[in-house]
Amino acid sequence: MSRVASTQADAKQMQTWLNHKFDTESVASFKAGPGIQKLQLKFDIDKLRQCYRDMQGQLEDLGSGFHVMALTRRPGVEHPTPEDNCGRFWTRVDDSYAEVPRDIMVDESAYSEFNPLFADTYLAEVYEQLIARFPIGRMRVLGKDPYNCNSWHRDPEPRLHIPIISNPGSLFVVNHHCTHLPADGSVYFTDTRGYHTALNGGEESRVHIVAALPYAGQQVSD
Numbered sequence: 741m742s743r744v745a746s747t748q749a750d751a752k753q754m755q756t757w758l759n760h761k762f763d764t765e766s767v768a769s770f771k772a773g774p775g776i777q778k779l780q781l782k783f784d785i786d787k788l789r790q791c792y793r794d795m796q797g798q799l800e801d802l803g804s805g806f807h808v809m810a811l812t813r814r815p816g817v818e819h820p821t822p823e824d825n826c827g828r829f830w831t832r833v834d835d836s837y838a839e840v841p842r843d844i845m846v847d848e849s850a851y852s853e854f855n856p857l858f859a860d861t862y863l864a865e866v867y868e869q870l871i872a873r874f875p876i877g878r879m880r881v882l883g884k885d886p887y888n889c890n891s892w893h894r895d896p897e898p899r900l901h902i903p904i905i906s907n908p909g910s911l912f913v914v915n916h917h918c919t920h921l922p923a924d925g926s927v928y929f930t931d932t933r934g935y936h937t938a939l940n941g942g943e944e945s946r947v948h949i950v951a952a953l954p955y956a957g958q959q960v961s962d
Contacts, residue, residue: 768908770922775914775931779900781869785925787862788904792881792947795858799883800825807883811863811949812851812876824851824878831893841962848877848897848954863949870900870951877952884910884946889939895932896960902927902949909942921948933960 741749772778799807802825810820817824827846830839854867870876877897881904884890901912903923912921912928914936921928930936940946 768920770926770928771919773914773917773919775917775934775936776912776919776921777929779927779929781873781927783866783869783902783925783927784862785904785923788866788902788925788949791858791862792904795861795881798857799881805885805888807885809881811855811858811867811879811881813853813855814850815853827878827895829891829893829895831891842893845896845961846878848952848959849875851876851878851952866902866949874900875954875956877954879949879951882948882950884938884940886940886943886945890937892935892937894935894960897955897958898929898931898933898953900927900949900951900953901930902951903947904949905945905947907940907942907944907946910940910946911938913937913939933958 770778795809799809800820801807808825810824813820813824823844823846826843828844829842831842832839854864858864867876867879870879901921903910903921903926906921906923908920910920911918912930914931915934938946938948
């Protein structure tokens with residue numbers, strides 16, 4: 741294509757884009773897409789938020805705007821170890837685009853005991869509802885400060901997300917699909933075996949329950 745032709749084509753395409761009606765409403769709601777889906781299961785958001793208010797002092801500050809509270813544990817391990825708060829992921833760190841592994845592999849199925857600290861709370865009911873349906877590994881309450889973003893990476897297994905506190909600037913991205921996950925008691929499947937990130941571009945903290953799904957034969961390894 742000649743320079744004149746390409747200039748005219750770009751100018752015409754630009755006008756088409758400018759004439760397209762832009763959307764500022766749907767971005768504040770959930771939109772299912774590849775790697776992110778909503779389940780039928782739903783919880784009482786008021787009870788979830790009350791639990792969080794009662795227990796938020798238990799969240800551990802891991803730095804960099806990241807907070808965690810373990811809801812499941814390995815039997816006999818009363819206090820979380822560094823291993824419990826990390827785990828294998830893969831990422832691409834520079835313009836070579838070469839993928840590199842980070843941290844050690846974690847046996848998610850070993851996290852089979854619900855933390856007795858929360859045994860008499862609504863969180864225990866949430867756990868029972870989940871394990872009646874799915875294999876559940878590490879289940880944690882994860883907090884993310886305002887204007888904060890995770891790395892771009894992939895995990896060995898998918899995750900469930902149950903937002904407790906959110907805002908319209910809190911988004912989840914799996915590969916090319918990005919959406920808001922409203923905190924209304926809904927449970928979301930996120931296929932975090934694909935590249936993904938969670939970001940909080942809002943002015944308030946974002947708090948989710950996140951549970952690993954260690955289905956046999958579905959976990960990615962080296």
